[in-house]
Amino acid sequence: MKVYLIRHSEPDFSQVDAAGYKGLARDLTRLTPKGIKIADQAAQNPIFQQVQMLLISPYTRTMQTAHEILKYHQIPNQVELLLHEWRPDKSNKMDASQQELDIAYQDFLNGTHNSTLDFETRDEVMTRVNSVLDRYKNKYDCIACVTHGGVMAQYTGDREIPFCGIYEINYN
Structure with missing residues (x-):
């Protein structure tokens, strides 16, 4: 399956930061106006002509x-919980310092474990x-997943994935 x-x-964390949201609540952030334009441009990519399902x-x-993609394309879609970003603290307490989070992220990228956090x-x-892709691989020839840089x-193998960067993989 392609x-x-x-x-x-591009996310805008100013609203959630101003509200004092911490941890997973920060994931309620919206896009910046520039981010909406970037997504709108990405929606014009011809790959969406072959996409049978958008996760x-x-x-x-x-x-x-x-949402910006689906404004232009009538593609069946499904929100999938397990496509979320990397979890730096599996306890979900998220009371770690920025330095601890940075160390955990470097461990995550490098496959090491120098961090004191119990990260994913x-x-x-x-x-x-x-586990998500496995549920779709026998039903579709081509799907797309809107997800996160840490997942991608x-x-x-790319650590510098641009906003709305599109990468093709073959999943068997």
């Missing part, structure tokens, strides 16, 4: 990115996302 992995567009991470920034490993991310890095 899978197009699409990173969400979407449950974060606001991914759903808003998908690369293998755990792959297992989680593969595991499939592409």
Whole structure:
């Protein structure tokens, strides 16, 4: 099955930061006006002519990115919980410092574990996302997933994925 992995567009954390939201609540952030334009441009990509199903991470920034795509294309779509971003703290307490989060993210990218946090490993991310893709691989020839850079890095090896970057993988 051909899978197009699409990173969400540019998020605007100012509203959630001003509200004092921490941890998972920060994932309620919307796109910037520039992010909406970037998503609108990405929606013009001809790949969407072949996409049979659009899967979407449950974060606001991914759903808003998908909304921009779906304004132009009538593609069946489904929000899939397990397409979410990498979890730096599996306890969901999210009371870690920025330095602790940065160390955990570098561990995640490098496959090491120098962090004091119980973060989601690369293998755990792959297992989680593969469990979603496995449910679609015998039903469709081509799907797209609006997801996150941390997820996409595991499939592409690219650590610098641009907003609305589109990567094609072959998933068997």
